Amino acid sequence: MESLIQQIINGLSLGSVYALIAVGYSLVYSILLFSNFAHGGFLVTGGYICYYMLTLTNNNIWVAGALSLIGAGLSAIATERLAYKPIREKTNLTLYLLIASMGMSIVIENFWVIMAGGRFRALPPVIPTYPIRIGSITISFFDILVFLITIAFLTGLEFFLQRTRWGLAIRAAAYDLRVAGLMGVNVNKLISLVFFLAGLLAAVSGIFLSVRYTLYPQLGFITIKAFVAAVVGGLGSLRGAVIGSLILGTAEMLTAGFISSQLRDVVVFGALVVTLLFKPTGLLGKAISEKV
Template sequence: MFIQTIITGLSIGSVYALMAVGYSLVFSVLNFSNFAHGAIITLGAYIAWALMVHYLQVPFLLALLLSMGGAGALAFLNERIAYSTLRRRRAPSLYLMISAMGVAISLQNILYATIGAKLYALPPVFAMDVVHMGELTISKMDIFAFVFSAFTIAILHLILVRTKVGVAIRAAAHDMEMVSVLGVNLDVLVGVLFFIAGSLGGMAGVFMGVKYMVYPSMGWITNKAYIGAVIGGLGSLPGAIVGGLLLGLLEALVSVSSIGDTSLSTYRDVFSFGILVILLIFKPTGFFGRHVEDKL
């Protein structure tokens, strides 16, 4: 039973990690909380829904790739429209966050206004198939989500370490101005950054959609991925991975435990937000985050 819970936790945690990486990637360079990332995740799931269910019957893997591309493009547009002006003006990070909040509100409500609040299911790709290992039953989708997320994050790591763009992104995370002075076109760099973050989000959205359902508020600002990113330390990629996994595990454990007769599962969300608030107060930089201090 305990190991079963751990496995459930890890599989959902890996999807959280995937989403959290998108938050952290943007935060590491632009130093603000991109609340619109959740909306991009949602739109990724809706793209997959439109491709696989509503309009066409596109195979799962192709739909996954197209969702990633679509979500990446949306994230790119999001940056161009809502952040680039503020970024060029070097506005305080709070302004960027408010702008992101505006985008999140708009996108979510466009979904409500056009497609509606109904919950849609994505085709249960391998969700029904289970693998039996002794007493454990593991859904193939969980395994697939875990492996694919791990694989994608590994590729992202390679991109960041091996490619020129990746090196530029890592450098920009330390000092954007300096990178710009060295001749990197910041607009392109930030565009690539948002595309990568968006496509990771799109992928996570599809996994979430398969596992649960597709609905407008699935990626709302207060989503778990964000909490995961904060736990790990916003701006740190290993932090986002560890934070996402940890949050998945903790949630799975809280869901099955109880105090006396009352099951704690209804308080799972309070628990997550509780962690968020407590962590922000006592360790705002999370486990791996770097400390940012203003100069006088």
């Protein structure tokens, strides 16, 4: 019983890291209608900026964290400007954006292989990970911290989307980007803003993952599971992305804890196939059409 509760808390913590990734990915998807495979690159960029800034600022996590979020956000804007903007101005086919995003994901990953080397790095112990006991249950302080910070960021995002003018513009663009443009929204600025938000959230998850596991250039691969979560929740729906992430994180940890840790990824992808078979648009999604 105790281990069940522990695994569920572990799962919710992992799921909230997925949620940070999946929400950013979903946000981009809802505006441009393509799967941005370079999203993992933003996460890794955030992780490395945090790592290097920690050494520069003598382990001041607040400064390093803030610079990492801003840096990853800017790298996302740069990716959009360099690779996606020329394509989306030329054609409506999102397939080309998809392939370009795969190219960018390879470019960013190998940029960090060249700059930082391929080895695994651990962040200095700036975020407390000591265990705390509540009754007979032992949980990591870090897991609770991750969960709370994620809630704070997602609430902030929700507030931004619901209560500000730019948030309104983003919600309008999610319905129809072209019409939002016709109504006087500066579409290029709006897309940059969306990419900045996506990069920022990815950097938060990048820092968490670097603490939870270690930091290495291929860390961005974990975004695949967050994509799966976004699809299970319904592509383009932010609430769906959060719900899907929490479900998958919990399912993954329960499998690792009670069945076999090697099967955890199989369960994630199995959940994807089962969801798609019974509810192809995901739990809360809208229908999309063929792109080739």
